Amino acid sequence: MESYTEARESLGGRLRDNDLLAWAANGLEVSGKTVRSWEAAAEYFKASSEVQRQLPSGQFIRWGQIGAKLCADSPSLGVAFFKSSPEALQRLRPRYIEDWANLGRSLYRGTWKSSTLACRYYESTPDLLENLNFIEFTRFSEFLEALSLRSYDLASQSLTDGVVLFREMGSEREAFIAVARVLADKSWRDIRGYFDAAGESLGRVDAGQRGRLLTLIRKLVQLGQANAGEALAAGATALSSVPVDRQSRLLELSELLLAASPTATPELLRQMPTIMGRVSFNQFEEWYAEGLAASRENSDSGMSFFRLESARAQEILDTLASGVELSRIRDLLRTYCRALVGESIELSPTSSIVEKNIGWVEGDAPTTEGSTIYLPAVVDRFASKDANFSWYKVVATHQVGHIEFGSFNFEYTRPSTSFSDLRPHIALPVTSSTPQAIVDELPPDMRDAAVEKGIEGQWLTDMSRFFDAFPDRKLAHDVFTVVEDSRLDARLMHEYRGIVAAYLKTQGESLSERPEIQDLPMREAMLEFIVRVSLKQRSGLKVPREHEATARKIARILDSVATFTTTVEDSAEGSIRIYALLTEVPNQEIPEDEFEDIDLDDQDEQEEEPDEDAQKFLQSLQGDGDGDGEAADQVPDDDSEEQEQIPNDEDYESPEDVSYRGDFKPELAQLLSQMMQSSDMMDGEPGEPLTEEQIKEMLEQSTEVDGEPQEGGEGDQEAQIPDELIQNLLKEMAKRDPQDPQSNSGPFVHVEEDGGPLEATDERSFVYDEWDFRGAEYKPRWCLVHEKDMAEGDLSFVHDTLSDNASLVRDIHRQFERMAPETFRKIKRLEDGEDHDLDSVIEHFVDRRSGNQPTDKIYWRRNKVERDVAVAFLLDMSASTAEAIDETGKSDDDWGAPDDPVEYMVWLRSRRAEGLRRSYKRIVDIEKEGIVLLSNALNMLGDEFGIYGFSGYGRENVEFYVIKELGEPYSESVPRKIDRIAPLHATRMGPAIRHATMKLQNVEAKSKVLFMITDGRPQDRGYSREGVEKEYAVHDTKQALVEARRDGIHPFCLTVDKAGHDYMKTMMDDLSYEVLSDIKLLPTRLPELYQQLTT
Amino acid sequence: MTQADTGFTETKVEEYYVQEEPFYIPHSDEIELFTAAYNEQIPVLLKGPTGTGKTRFVEHMAWLLSTQSKGTVRKHGKAEGIPLVTVACHEDLTASDLVGRFLIDTDGTRWSDGPLTRAVKAGGICYLDEVVEARKDTTVIIHSLTDHRRTLTIDKLGQMIEAADGFLMVISYNPGYQSATKDLKHSTRQRFVALEFNFPPPDIEKDIIIHESGCDEETAVQLAKLGEKVRNLGDYGLSEGASTRVLIYAGRLIKEGVAARRAAQVAVTWGITDDPQLQRSIDEVVTSIFP
Structure with a gap:
């Protein structure tokens, strides 16, 4: 009542009396409706004054009436309506009031939830209208209504989200709402994702293109080809991956593609970032044009093209792109590396060793751990493909060098070739493996210290032992890395003259990437100096005058290591000397003007024998007996009198990796690679497995593994090595142990099928490896083949077939008869042979006597090709062979099937049980007919043959049915067994082929044929999923066939899958498969093919 | 006679x-x-x-x-x-x-x-x-x-x-x-x-190549190295490694003035395999060894 009075007052002056009366009456009506109406009335009166100011009196009254009507439906609706009116009406034309009310009203369906939604709708209206025009607003309302039919919560959420989203949007609002509207009908559950995606992604797209993108997405959604949210996110990412001025072009292309192949379009959007990572936009257009053409031809091939799955898509992209991908050249480089090393080297992208989490962290630096060479996945450093490839080759060669020239074969006690060894003189802990001679050689005081230390110190590797000799391990490691890399470069360039040009170019390129010497604190600068010298910079090297002598000494040491005769031990000796020289250099900033260019070749100063300083070198290594193994910067301890006390040292930081040399971890690599060799290489007790603690200790001392970040770490703060890393490392080492039977299981574990190798369970089960083309390696003992005897059926199928095809049977017999006798026939009338043919000789003499020109062809010889053939027929018994073939012109395979599901199941079961008593033929029946006809004829020909069927589900259940064993006589049971050939499960071809190959191997015959009859591509659980899995099955099958061929078996595949050309081409040679255009030809074609194959 | x-x-x-x-x-x-x-x-x-x-x-x-x-x-x-x-x-x-x-x-x-x-x-x-x-x-x-x-x-x-x-x-x-x-x-x-019988070690093979082909020692060393590297591939697809004979042929071609890479290609790479993939890999070995 209060609000009424207030309103009355403010309105009083502005309304005519009758209007006022109507207003008041309306108020009464509002309040009179239900018990809670007074609240609505109060709102009505409250709002009135505001509203009245915005509306002419007629419409003002109308407003009141509309409100009253709402109140009649639900007072709370009225409340919300009145409440938001003043604000809403500022943005709403009066003539839309009624529409507005109705839109809200339509959200209300009498339930509590719907009323909440409707209320919120009214409340949000002012906000919405701030950004939407009324048409958009109406559309949005319609969308909400449609959505509210599905879920009020979602609608209400969308309303809230919408308010926020629309603030950010421009003209694309309409398109946005249109997508939402479609979604509400088609797949309302995606709406949430769509709104989220819009909030996240649209901002990345050029404002002018957003509407168009949304329209594209709407079309996709309408066609049911995409999840709106994902498509929107993908689209936005795609657009933001191309230059802004090309976004519209990309959309144009996408629209064009949509017309040709709706399925391909989302794939295009998804792959865009990948593609743009490899080629320019113009090159992309070229690629796109190919894809579009493919899509127009066949939607499926278009899809795989844009999914970057088709070989062609990859190929074109590859041709266009200048970058080189490791995956494309992996086989090539791997073979190359194997040729160089002569060991079973693997090649993988660096990411795979990082994933193993065994200490390597840099995702794209080349590296090796002694058995696998890791290279970056893509190289796109140069403009041309050749240059990029050449870089790859240099990098691979350098990593191979580590293995070929023994970086990891470092032995602490092995003498170097060109230094007088300091290592034996270093005060070191004595271990069980330290030769007594060395211990005896040590000065007495050192010996005591060494023995004492030996109790605590045990090294896992010689490399660790070496690094332990240095107070500052990090510096030692860095020096050793440069020296060893430099040695390898020299050695490789000597051994492989052909690569020198590319190598020098790469070195030069690396040189240009190096930081300036004079920008670094002195010790780091000196290290940078070494790196530069190792990269063949001989002149223009910046060194401060006071350190020039040291620099020259270092360069000389480096030069003497970097020759082609030196070994890793020389690198170690060189490192000791350089390290010693470096410890004299404080790590201080030095003003740039103190640096001078020096030229290493200009001054032919008196060759100093570096070893004259041997004592000094040794001294710099001794000193801090307790601090050994500290990973942090060198902190002079109190007892290290020899060492200079250096004030204001900067923290020492390692130099940047030289990009082509990558990441060098000698300790870890040695640890891993010595696991592969005999265990007597190890310092520890032979045969005794390494413990977690040992490894942990080693890693903590090593500077190769970064544990927790340790910048600025104090000397006593040791790096924390995560336990997980140690576990991984142990696992990795276990894998390498030659005694471990599972050592072959590679890093590429098939994602869908976990688990390890299988074991044969009984004497009729066999395990086979499976080929994983992604890792280009076998998964050992991956499939279990169960051999089973086929049950026996009755003979009617065989009899029927033979009598139905009586004329064909006769034809085949005639054909085969012509093949058979050749086997035994002598070839006569030869100019040369085993012996005289009497008839010809008589003729010869008759001719001669009668004065005719006698013939010389008077010899005979046994037929060259003796017929000695063994054939194994391998029948596909997968479920798909149950498909009917259209003999009557009706195309459906299930014609005659009842509609009702229950009846259908009964029918299906009876159909299966019915077996051959069927009014139509299935693929498998045709297969059987072919086999019946052929085996009947083969029996006569006398060729050895076996008939096998295969099916199965999963890798542990490959079923291999024996219908007729090779060598088994063709008894009556064979046709009985043929009768029982029936569709079963999936098609894992690889193991079946391998098993059949094994069978053929056990037979002696001159030519062996593996004859496969199938109806489609290989598929099985974990063998043939979408995407890469499909390829997996095809490649395993291909590999199985390659194996067969290697064993002297000629494989042939006959398929009735008309789409068979695409994968058959991959699986088989061009000549060794045939795609039957019409399955009914099979019984005729089979004998013909057989004849061709075996003669 | x-x-x-x-x-x-x-x-x-x-x-x-x-x-x-x-x-x-x-x-x-x-x-x-x-x-x-x-x-x-x-x-x-x-x-x-x-x-x-x-x-x-x-x-x-x-x-x-x-x-x-x-x-x-x-x-x-x-x-x-x-x-x-x-x-x-x-x-x-x-x-x-x-x-x-x-x-x-x-x-x-x-x-x-x-x-x-x-x-x-x-x-x-x-x-x-x-x-x-x-x-x-x-x-x-x-x-x-x-x-x-x-x-x-x-x-x-x-x-x-x-x-x-x-x-x-x-x-x-x-x-x-x-x-x-x-x-x-x-x-x-x-x-x-x-x-x-097996392939001789590189230094013996080098002498054989020098003797049989008359090429210079440098070339012979590289040819012997090539032979060794190619034979490393024996387990990886090559049924037969490069024979000393083909290395000698390459040496003879080189002596006649054929460029070393080309000579190695026709005598070794193409001679021992028809597999294009393998040929490329061997070619890379050849280009690494011969300047």
Whole structure:
């Protein structure tokens, strides 16, 4: 009542009396409706004054009436309506009031939830209208209504989200709402994702293109080809991956593609970032044009093209792109590396060793751990493909060098070739493996210290032992890395003259990437100096005058290591000397003007024998007996009198990796690679497995593994090595142990099928490896083949077939008869042979006597090709062979099937049980007919043959049915067994082929044929999923066939899958498969093919 | 031996003597072993991949044994020694190709001895190269000649010939590439002592290449290195590594002025494999080794 009075007052002056009366009456009506109406009335009166100011009196009254009507439906609706009116009406034309009310009203369906939604709708209206025009607003309302039919919560959420989203949007609002509207009908559950995606992604797209993108997405959604949210996110990412001025072009292309192949379009959007990572936009257009053409031809091939799955898509992209991908050249480089090393080297992208989490962290630096060479996945450093490839080759060669020239074969006690060894003189802990001679050689005081230390110190590797000799391990490691890399470069360039040009170019390129010497604190600068010298910079090297002598000494040491005769031990000796020289250099900033260019070749100063300083070198290594193994910067301890006390040292930081040399971890690599060799290489007790603690200790001392970040770490703060890393490392080492039977299981574990190798369970089960083309390696003992005897059926199928095809049977017999006798026939009338043919000789003499020109062809010889053939027929018994073939012109395979599901199941079961008593033929029946006809004829020909069927589900259940064993006589049971050939499960071809190959191997015959009859591509659980899995099955099958061929078996595949050309081409040679255009030809074609194959 | 004016040399198979010393660097003690086997009349089986010097070894031994046993003795102004009869076996080689056959003469037939029969009579070394390639019936003949009997039966003549003292059967085969069906039967192979041949180590191979091709040492070192690297691929798709022979060919081409990379490509890469992928990999090895 209060609000009424207030309103009355403010309105009083502005309304005519009758209007006022109507207003008041309306108020009464509002309040009179239900018990809670007074609240609505109060709102009505409250709002009135505001509203009245915005509306002419007629419409003002109308407003009141509309409100009253709402109140009649639900007072709370009225409340919300009145409440938001003043604000809403500022943005709403009066003539839309009624529409507005109705839109809200339509959200209300009498339930509590719907009323909440409707209320919120009214409340949000002012906000919405701030950004939407009324048409958009109406559309949005319609969308909400449609959505509210599905879920009020979602609608209400969308309303809230919408308010926020629309603030950010421009003209694309309409398109946005249109997508939402479609979604509400088609797949309302995606709406949430769509709104989220819009909030996240649209901002990345050029404002002018957003509407168009949304329209594209709407079309996709309408066609049911995409999840709106994902498509929107993908689209936005795609657009933001191309230059802004090309976004519209990309959309144009996408629209064009949509017309040709709706399925391909989302794939295009998804792959865009990948593609743009490899080629320019113009090159992309070229690629796109190919894809579009493919899509127009066949939607499926278009899809795989844009999914970057088709070989062609990859190929074109590859041709266009200048970058080189490791995956494309992996086989090539791997073979190359194997040729160089002569060991079973693997090649993988660096990411795979990082994933193993065994200490390597840099995702794209080349590296090796002694058995696998890791290279970056893509190289796109140069403009041309050749240059990029050449870089790859240099990098691979350098990593191979580590293995070929023994970086990891470092032995602490092995003498170097060109230094007088300091290592034996270093005060070191004595271990069980330290030769007594060395211990005896040590000065007495050192010996005591060494023995004492030996109790605590045990090294896992010689490399660790070496690094332990240095107070500052990090510096030692860095020096050793440069020296060893430099040695390898020299050695490789000597051994492989052909690569020198590319190598020098790469070195030069690396040189240009190096930081300036004079920008670094002195010790780091000196290290940078070494790196530069190792990269063949001989002149223009910046060194401060006071350190020039040291620099020259270092360069000389480096030069003497970097020759082609030196070994890793020389690198170690060189490192000791350089390290010693470096410890004299404080790590201080030095003003740039103190640096001078020096030229290493200009001054032919008196060759100093570096070893004259041997004592000094040794001294710099001794000193801090307790601090050994500290990973942090060198902190002079109190007892290290020899060492200079250096004030204001900067923290020492390692130099940047030289990009082509990558990441060098000698300790870890040695640890891993010595696991592969005999265990007597190890310092520890032979045969005794390494413990977690040992490894942990080693890693903590090593500077190769970064544990927790340790910048600025104090000397006593040791790096924390995560336990997980140690576990991984142990696992990795276990894998390498030659005694471990599972050592072959590679890093590429098939994602869908976990688990390890299988074991044969009984004497009729066999395990086979499976080929994983992604890792280009076998998964050992991956499939279990169960051999089973086929049950026996009755003979009617065989009899029927033979009598139905009586004329064909006769034809085949005639054909085969012509093949058979050749086997035994002598070839006569030869100019040369085993012996005289009497008839010809008589003729010869008759001719001669009668004065005719006698013939010389008077010899005979046994037929060259003796017929000695063994054939194994391998029948596909997968479920798909149950498909009917259209003999009557009706195309459906299930014609005659009842509609009702229950009846259908009964029918299906009876159909299966019915077996051959069927009014139509299935693929498998045709297969059987072919086999019946052929085996009947083969029996006569006398060729050895076996008939096998295969099916199965999963890798542990490959079923291999024996219908007729090779060598088994063709008894009556064979046709009985043929009768029982029936569709079963999936098609894992690889193991079946391998098993059949094994069978053929056990037979002696001159030519062996593996004859496969199938109806489609290989598929099985974990063998043939979408995407890469499909390829997996095809490649395993291909590999199985390659194996067969290697064993002297000629494989042939006959398929009735008309789409068979695409994968058959991959699986088989061009000549060794045939795609039957019409399955009914099979019984005729089979004998013909057989004849061709075996003669 | 008759040296005709036509420029070629015509010799009866059983009168072929190796007169010049064939260049041969022994890998290990094969010369001593062969000499001992020859003196004891034990047949010899040479095993090894193609191009490892099996044939050259037999020639060398024929020469060496001739000079050792007979010295420089010449009869009727002709060279004398141990004749070397070499038969390259092939799929169609039958027993009669080895033993002999009747030929038609003006008035009837005339028997003509095959190479094996001639070697048996002349007391020479009969070298059956790649013996597993021959037809199975040939092995039957080999058997009687390679045990204590040392006889050759000629069915068609109804004759049995006892081998002359100097006769020795030498066969070679390559266990690598032949299929299982072409394996040598145990009954056959256990009549021989087997000498294994393999590729020489790089520094010996280098000397061989220098000697045989006449190229400079630098080239020879690189060729030997190439050979070694390519042979490393034996387990990875190459059925047969690069033979010393192809390396020598490459060396000769280089000596004639062909660019080293090209010479290695035509002589080695393309010669040993048809697999394009493998060819590319080997090409990369070639370009790494040769500037």
